[in-house]
Amino acid sequence: GAVVSQHPSWVICKSGTSVKIECRSLDFQATTMFWYRQFPKQSLMLMATSNEGSKATYEQGVEKDKFLINHASLTLSTLTVTSAHPEDSSFYICSALQGLSGNTIYFGEGSWLTVV
Amino acid sequence: DAKTTQPPSMDCAEGRAANLPCNHSTISGNEYVYWYRQIHSQGPQYIIHGLKNNETNEMASLIITEDRKSSTLILPHATLRDTAVYYCIAGGGGGNKLTFGTGTQLKVEL
DSSP: OOOEEEEOSEEEEOTTOOEEEEEEESSSOOSEEEEEEEOTTSOOEEEEEEETTSOOEEOTTOOTTTEEEEEEETTEEEEEEOSOOGGGOEEEEEEEEOSSSOOOEEEOOOEEEEEO | OBOOBOOSEEEEETTSOEEEEEEOTTOOTTOEEEEEEEOTTSOOEEEEEESSSOEEOSSOEEEEOTTSSEEEEEETTOOGGGOEEEEEEEEOSTTOOOOOOOOEEEEEEO
16 A cells, blocks of 8 residues: 655654654655544544645644644645643654545554653 | 444454444445554554445455445454454545544454
């Protein structure tokens, strides 16, 4: 299947700093990407939908100024957690929709964020 | 996205078929049925998806009822490596988002 890659796989940062997570579709173009977060023993929670060249659409309760999403190209979306706090520590996962009219969505390997 | 209902857990003997049910009674006409699985601390792995017809690939088969209100994922010969949380999602189609439910924890045992 298609490959979606995230970087970094894990990151530790200090409280108050910002951290960027990249999501790349390696062998296909993705006009739409999605960002999720997952806490231990819980399901994935959709944070936002990212469309190439336009502003992201955030789910209710997700702070857009805290979780900055940029989808500058058809193969790259980034999530920046600004002014991180320990409660932002989580597993962040991106996914990408294959093809302009496709309906298969592939997920990245996830990125573990620990804020200390 | 339509809400889905799955049993929280299931057990299966290695080598036997694992049949995972999913109810999606409020699915709309343009929504697909997707199945993903997640092994601890990894991103979800795509398994299969379908709209109306039954589908089969190298990993599994997807049986969708005629009224599309429920479906079954079939792993024909389960192995220990199939132990994971399996998510059934009704949604997508035209770039629409996928909303995850709580999934089914499948445990494959010797």
